[in-house]
Amino acid sequence: MNEAALLQVHGLSVRFGGITALDGVSFSVARGSICGIIGPNGAGKTTSFNCLSGLIVPQEGRIELDGRSLLGCPPHEMVARGIGRTFQNVALFPTLTVLENVLVGSYSTTRAGVVPSILNLRGVRTEEAATRETAQALMARFGLSGYAQVRAAELPFGVQKRIELARAMATRPKVLLLDEPAAGLTHAELETLSDMIVRIRDEMDTTILLIEHNVPLVMRLCDWIVAMDFGRKIAEGLPEAVRRDPEVIRAYLGAEHAA
Ligand SMILES: Nc1ncnc2c1ncn2[C@@H]1O[C@H](COP(=O)(O)OP(=O)(O)OP(=O)(O)O)[C@@H](O)[C@H]1O
Structure with missing residues (x-):
């Protein structure tokens, strides 16, 4: 090899x-x-x-x-x-906002994971803040900041592809x-x-x-x-x-x- x-x-x-x-x-x-x-x-x-x-x-x-x-x-x-990945037909969570979609990628790399973060348990709040900061930086990088609170399904296909890219990069591949x-x-x-x-x-x-x-x-x-x-x-x-x-x-x- x-x-x-x-x-x-x-x-x-x-x-x-x-x-x-x-x-x-x-x-x-x-x-x-x-x-x-x-x-x-x-x-x-x-x-x-x-x-x-x-x-x-x-x-x-x-x-x-x-x-x-x-x-x-x-x-x-x-x-x-x-190994991060995007899919041929875009595989986002359509009813989640752009921010939430990107956060799903970020949570896959946090120690706490998605459930404790949603429950806002003590001890995960610092990590949560850092995770949100990373997601926001990624959204800025991929031109998505203006759509943070918009549901993914409402956005054009070209924007959805960028959301998928941001979410994949949030896993730090x-x-x-x-x-x-x-x-x-x-x-x-x-x-x-x-x-x-x-x-x-x-x-x-x-x-x-x-x-x-x-x-x-x-x-x-x-x-x-x-x-x-x-x-x-x-x-x-x-x-x-x-x-x-x-x-x-x-x-x-x-x-x-x-x-
Ligand atoms: N789950 C499956 N069950 C049976 N055959 C499959 C399955 N997945 C892929 N194949 C077959 O394996 C071969 C390779 O398929 P694959 O999807 O990897 O090709 P591809 O190069 O990605 O094609 P495309 O450009 O059309 O997406 C094809 O003959 C396909 O029909």
Whole structure:
């Protein structure tokens, strides 16, 4: 395994009955990088993310963060170990306010947790104040301060995506997994989101792994790209090299376009 990498996946295999969703997939994500996973529908991208966030336990393979095995950890333990995540279709608590949604992320890292904080028990109040301060700072960073008391469901999709980002960052991840961050966004929202992703990496000391169908965006944003098809890694490397890779061209455009 690669000693310089923050996150390492080795020989990951997942089968659903007769379907092989992942077939011995290995890749590394360098600390401080933005790494993209691309591939056609059904390539195994989401299944990889589900393994990395503890939603699926692979039948074979290893996952290591900072040299520690994460295999078999349930989702809350993955978060505690430093894996944050956003979802393809935005998974907020629709009836909670923006502040409350971000606080849910923060509580996952406090010693007291959500129930004692809600009950306002003695001894958790100092931690509670610090948690609220962090949530407010995150809302400011992601342009959400003006919406603090607005219910998440009432806000446009582009704003909801930013709330999800703020909530994921409230868990203080070492690695942030972004599942199709650009999906459903307008051109202007996309520009804002791209800037935010770069700033998360540069200013918040967080490594980013993203799945994205918007290939021009991936090429622009990522330092390293892993390309998948039919549950296998078909290429990895610098964006320019992956863009020109015959296997990648074949997977996206069909055999007649490959050199
Ligand atoms: N829970 C499941 N049960 C059965 N098959 C599944 C399950 N989850 C995924 N699959 C199958 O595993 C394969 C990989 O799916 P996956 O969702 O990981 O692909 P993907 O690259 O994320 O695709 P997309 O870009 O469409 O989201 C597909 O053939 C899919 O149908």
